[in-house]
Amino acid sequence: xxxxxxxxxxxxxxxxxxxxxxxxxxxxxxxxxxxxxxxxxxxxxxxxxxxxxxxxxxxxxxxxxxxxxxxxxxxxxxxxxxxxxxxxxxxxxxxxxxxxxxxxxxxxxxxxxxxxxxxxxxxxxxxxxxxxxxxxxxxxxxxxxxxxxxxxxxxxxxxxxxxxxxxxxxxxxxxxxxxxxxxxxxxxxxxxxxxxxxxxxxxxxxxxxxxxxxxxxxxxxxxxxxxxxxxxxxxxxxxxxxxxxxxxxxxxxxxxxxxxxxxxxxxxxxxxxxxxxxxxxxxxxxxxxxxxxxxxxxxxxxxxxxxxxxxxxxxxxxxxxxxxxxxxxxxxxxxxxxxxxxxxxxxxxxxxxxxxxxxxxxxxxxxxxxxxxxxxxxxxxxxxxxxxxxxxxxxxxxxxxxxxxxxxxxxxxxxxxxxxxxxxxxxxxxxxxxxxxxxxxxxxxxxxxxxxxxxxxxxxxxxxxxxxxxxxxxxxxxxxxxxxxxxxxxxxxxxxxxxxxxxxxxxxxxxxxxxxxxx
Numbered sequence: 001x002x003x004x005x006x007x008x009x010x011x012x013x014x015x016x017x018x019x020x021x022x023x024x025x026x027x028x029x030x031x032x033x034x035x036x037x038x039x040x041x042x043x044x045x046x047x048x049x050x051x052x053x054x055x056x057x058x059x060x061x062x063x064x065x066x067x068x069x070x071x072x073x074x075x076x077x078x079x080x081x082x083x084x085x086x087x088x089x090x091x092x093x094x095x096x097x098x099x100x101x102x103x104x105x106x107x108x109x110x111x112x113x114x115x116x117x118x119x120x121x122x123x124x125x126x127x128x129x130x131x132x133x134x135x136x137x138x139x140x141x142x143x144x145x146x147x148x149x150x151x152x153x154x155x156x157x158x159x160x161x162x163x164x165x166x167x168x169x170x171x172x173x174x175x176x177x178x179x180x181x182x183x184x185x186x187x188x189x190x191x192x193x194x195x196x197x198x199x200x201x202x203x204x205x206x207x208x209x210x211x212x213x214x215x216x217x218x219x220x221x222x223x224x225x226x227x228x229x230x231x232x233x234x235x236x237x238x239x240x241x242x243x244x245x246x247x248x249x250x251x252x253x254x255x256x257x258x259x260x261x262x263x264x265x266x267x268x269x270x271x272x273x274x275x276x277x278x279x280x281x282x283x284x285x286x287x288x289x290x291x292x293x294x295x296x297x298x299x300x301x302x303x304x305x306x307x308x309x310x311x312x313x314x315x316x317x318x319x320x321x322x323x324x325x326x327x328x329x330x331x332x333x334x335x336x337x338x339x340x341x342x343x344x345x346x347x348x349x350x351x352x353x354x355x356x357x358x359x360x361x362x363x364x365x366x367x368x369x370x371x372x373x374x375x376x377x378x379x380x381x382x383x384x385x386x387x388x389x390x391x392x393x394x395x396x397x398x399x400x401x402x403x404x405x406x407x408x409x410x411x412x413x414x415x416x417x418x419x420x421x422x423x424x425x426x427x428x429x430x431x432x433x434x435x436x437x438x439x440x441x442x443x444x445x446x447x448x449x450x451x452x453x454x455x456x457x458x459x460x461x462x463x464x465x466x467x468x469x470x471x472x473x474x475x476x477x478x479x480x481x482x483x484x485x486x487x488x489x490x491x492x493x494x495x496x497x498x499x500x501x502x503x504x505x506x507x508x509x510x511x512x513x514x515x516x517x518x519x
Contacts, residue, residue: 045182048154049128051137055146056080060161074170074248075238082237083145086477089234092143093125100218100482107217115140122207123199126152149195153182170251189266190401193227193273200225201277201338204284212302220482221307223489224337224433226440227270228263233474260409263448264417267441268348269404271341276397278338283390290383300380305332308431308493319498323429326368327376334375337433339368341441342397347420348413349403360400367393414449418442422509429498436470438505443472446512459511465504469496 056062062080083090095101096115105114114120121127125143128134135154150156156177159169169177177183186192200222202209210222240262241254249256282304289299309332312320327333346364350357371389375381407413425438443463446453454460467473471489475481
């Protein structure tokens with residue numbers, strides 16, 4: 001929440017910013033004035049689909065060198081520039097016009113322009129729900145642009161960009177800005193992770209679902225997501241609070257000596273959100289399958305199962321046989337990676353209390369056993385019982401997320417998580433995607449605990465080996481991942497050996513603990 005005592009900012013070009021505010025503050029043709037709430041905002045924010053021009057107009061988020069911005073350091077004012085030149089989200093809609101997408105449309109039987117197909121645009125762009133709420137700056141070819149994440153509402157854009165309203169706006173709490181003005185609270189790691197998961201995992205209620213048929217037609221497989229790592233690879237067009245100048249930290253009421261480790265918090269919160277959203281998607285599709293008539297039944301939706309339970313080389317004495325099976329051998333189950341880091345969430349909310357940790361770990365095991373039993377009931381699982389078990393698992397995750405508010409992410413907590421990762425990596429053989437979750441999480445948490453960790457030669461060597469095994473380094477910039485990167489990642493997956501990963505990860509853990517003890 002922004003402090004009400006915000007220091008007077010340097011004067012900006014008032015006429016220019018007033019014009020920028022009016023661009024989005026203007027009422028649409030068929031709208032009527034919104035009633036005003038007690039806190040001074042509209043009772044319900046007005047939907048407006050705007051383009052990136054609304055954020056760059058008037059020299060704001062694409063002009064970091066403007067002398068008028070030098071004393072207003074809440075952001076760097078280069079956000080649009082980074083998004084435009086480097087962020088792959090910028091190209092999300094444009095790929096729908098490429099040859100791969102056209103071929104997919106043909107194979108999937110999509111009639112007309114695939115760039116307008118709702119099942120594709122839902123993640124690759126913006127679904128416009130009301131054509132009367134489209135501003136002239138809106139361009140569907142801008143893909144996943146500012147409004148998709150921050151909120152397509154005119155109220156907050158007009159308020160936060162108007163020179164005469166800025167001080168009052170910054171005095172409002174995050175909840176008020178979101179609920180009354182429509183500005184999504186992306187400082188909240190759970191809300192940010194939920195938004196990202198809606199596309200990178202899926203959300204049936206929002207029509208964001210990648211199906212097995214889409215994979216078969218040529219859609220690149222969705223990898224496991226660790227949000228701190230993926231955010232850096234976008235690359236980020238924002239700074240963590242800990243990275244901001246001291247005077248801005250004061251304005252934002254951030255105390256470096258008391259506040260949480262933001263990357264570590266994002267790793268653990270996003271892990272639990274990924275699990276919850278995977279369970280919700282699984283439940284929604286199973287419910288649809290259970291309720292549909294036999295001729296229309298879409299269950300099982302194979303995209304929700306572990307692809308490599310079927311798509312792997314047949315080898316005798318393979319690591320899959322050594323690992324064993326959660327359920328009946330030969331029965332495909334759900335993807336494993338969304339569950340990989342959930343034990344870290346259990347460790348964190350357990351607050352280093354062994355009894356509480358054991359209780360929560362037992363609850364998690366019970367939820368997963370119920371889901372496994374539902375899958376074992378028949379090939380690909382009984383849809384009705386799968387739906388029930390998945391819903392219950394999602395509700396359990398929701399309960400754990402609420403406990404995060406009383407469990408700070410300080411250095412002691414982060415060190416407890418790193419030790420916990422080491423123990424977890426020894427308990428079971430991890431599949432490729434789950435091992436990547438461990439690799440990404442370790443880099444993020446250990447890197448925040450000890451920024452000099454990679455300067456150690458042994459640590460750097462082990463990290464390099466881990467990247468060679470798992471393809472941890474994500475492609476940076478606006479590159480086509482379905483070409484060389486995807487080919488290389490699939491080769492790594494095919495050659496993956498979990499015992500090799502375990503040995504390398506153990507070396508990393510030992511190096512991390514040695515360096516932490518030296519501090």
